[in-house]
Amino acid sequence: MTGFHLNLSLLTPGHFRHAWRLPHADPLAQLDVDHFTRLAEAAEDARIDAVFLGDGPALGAGIEHAPGPGLDPLILLAHLSGATEHLGFVITSSSTYNSPYNLARRFNALDHVSKGRAAVNIVTTGTPAAAANFGLDDHPDRDTRYRRAHEFLDVVTRLWDAWEPGALVGDRTSGRYADPSRIHAIDHRGEFFSVRGPLPVPAGPQGRPVIVQAGGSEGGLKLAGDFADVVFTVAQTQAKAVAFRDEVRRRATAAGRRPDDVKVSLGVVVLVSETAAEAQRRAEELYATLPLDSLVAALNTGLGLPADAFGPDDPIALDDLPDRSGEGAFSVGFAESTRALIAERPRSPRELVRRSAGGSGHRLLIGSAPQVADDLERWFRAGAADGFTIMPADTAVDFENFTRLVVPILRERGLFRSDYTARTLRERFGLRRPGRDVAGRPALVPPAADPPGDPGRHRRSPVPERP
């Protein structure tokens, strides 16, 4: 691949969550399907790989001042798949608060109905508030969540693989609709799940929907190495991004895969206008929407400090920070990324909050279209990423500014496609079609003869089928 992939986040009102206050904004856009349809159409016109939506199954903590999680992304993006033909859909789903059978089945369906455009972004959900919506008194700790996520993806991928190619026969003459000896129960019994399987229908056009993974903790990296097709990540410095991508590729190799089997998609918040001056004016306008006091307190806490440790303009140096904590309010990826910035030189909370787009932790890129294109090209050529997940600072403006102003420049430079050619999102990302040889696993009815083949690294001891 000579160019890179581009995903665009639909987060509304934008990665500056308080952008709904700006004069041009519709404060209720987060609930407006026509708004999302326009964005999806603009993305498809620009030949973007996929649109992306983050999520958490709970009311947002700061609802008094800004929208938090919105419409269920699986439903919103399944709807948008009916209004588009080529655009991919990266949908954030929680492995902590879904059952693997339902999730496997729903993404299998999305892959069928979208004709191979489905991707699931598996997260373990860092929001403690979600636990109380699902019968848990306490939010599970990170290690437990990642152990569950690993078992979850093991179950989900085996469910996706459980129909052998050709198991659906459809022979009118004999009346044989399917060959049960080629449809396999998975008979999983693990720490978190017991799932017999299989799904009611065979896999869709991608075999497996694309698996995206977004955690930078040790558990997240293991998940990435074992299962991810795409790792969505955060980095404030190029050096950190390069090192992270190298690490992800090492993890894939260690898991018996090829380095190119995992693509790194780097998140970057983009604020782009016709001119650099106009972009800077808009940045000041967005900064003015930020509730600085509460964001500075959250930053202190996220770094493991008391909430009032540093005022907005007190520089924080690396020596001021406590040892790394695995369970801070920030995710590991975000905390590491902020530490890396402070390691370069002492920085004030005001600067850090502004640079991290109001607290999201992602790098903020402000400029004219050529400046934005230059920056992405530089990071790509440095080996920092295989592509980017563009997070509009103010979605009402930056989503279409990016597709209209930046994409044509990238195209001229040969860094981005001018048309869709691949049949599926998986092929568009340059990913192989993974899948285990399922023939070695117990069939629903015994096959006529023992089939040959390597049962693959995920084979488990057969578990007796339940009555």
Add this chain to the structure above:
Amino acid sequence: MTGFHLNLSLLTPGHFRHAWRLPHADPLAQLDVDHFTRLAEAAEDARIDAVFLGDGPALGAGIEHAPGPGLDPLILLAHLSGATEHLGFVITSSSTYNSPYNLARRFNALDHVSKGRAAVNIVTTGTPAAAANFGLDDHPDRDTRYRRAHEFLDVVTRLWDAWEPGALVGDRTSGRYADPSRIHAIDHRGEFFSVRGPLPVPAGPQGRPVIVQAGGSEGGLKLAGDFADVVFTVAQTQAKAVAFRDEVRRRATAAGRRPDDVKVSLGVVVLVSETAAEAQRRAEELYATLPLDSLVAALNTGLGLPADAFGPDDPIALDDLPDRSGEGAFSVGFAESTRALIAERPRSPRELVRRSAGGSGHRLLIGSAPQVADDLERWFRAGAADGFTIMPADTAVDFENFTRLVVPILRERGLFRSDYTARTLRERFGLRRPGRDVAGRPALVPPAADPPGDPGRHRRSPVPERP
């Protein structure tokens, strides 16, 4: 309402599950999104109220001979909502194998993105095979499933009601996005669920998505009286249908609602052609696809008899049947309906299997378009139903034959609309917008003053909020 509503089932290949063998059929149509899009467009052209899809989260038992459950209906129909503007969507979901928070949130999202066209058909799932896909060693018994369904709908409706109208403020000047004193935790702790709530976003255009309920057992009737907007039912005789509708209306009254707050939608399998002779020829063609021996055995079992008790042509009389069993292989509604047929006169398994469309239990209506229209009109005028859920015998033929041949006749007779006028599916069904007064429940933050109002019959003792 002078006319009746019409829902159309998308079940593919049809309610004769073996219709995939017919020469004109595409054996893989069940996986073909273009097939479903064509059906949805034909339904919308005919001004049908809603399309409907049944479901069960497990591989179909007879997969060797015919398709069973197909693509996840929530995803398929969310996709189709992107290709239509007015058509409603009745989506079967299991209260046994979903979590109420996720389900409430997903149908809330579907209501937003479809602009008020979402309906959930809550079932408890009668397929024992599903249990093993969700970590259960045994399928819960019917009483347990219905107790769970009742608590499930209590939680789901309270989540849908938890944002007061106007809670979303969006005031740019003050920076107040929402008023937390008007967004209510539900703080539910019950036998099956602990759910704090609320959802991240307010209700969609319908307030609550339409609730459909399909069980005819005592638990199902209680669910219908307390929660259902529409009851989907089965009846082989007009007398039984009239009695059932009266009972449902009584249950609504007993629960403090108005009889017209619940509509009965009667399922009927329709095989319709240009002429009665052609319809009869097609019926013989479909009968020939049925695997008679296994269906006769299933009928015997479903009636509580040994599988080989009656051969295909041995008449069964009412005296031959054991006392009613609550946990037979058939659902209560289907078993009752078949008993009612036998009560009229002794009937052979062959006749019963044919009449019940290969075992589904629904009444089979075969004829020319005027004959079908006459029949529906007669049942409607007798008070048997407020409308019908039309289940095509062979979906590849009967879905479009119904919309093209039968609907225009119903329209001429003033029994069916000639255009969509209502804004939402709920309004189209002539249903009020229910909702509890949520102002009396504990708010996320205390409101400035105690709001007035009747907390409603579903009020529970306040439960302390969890940390």
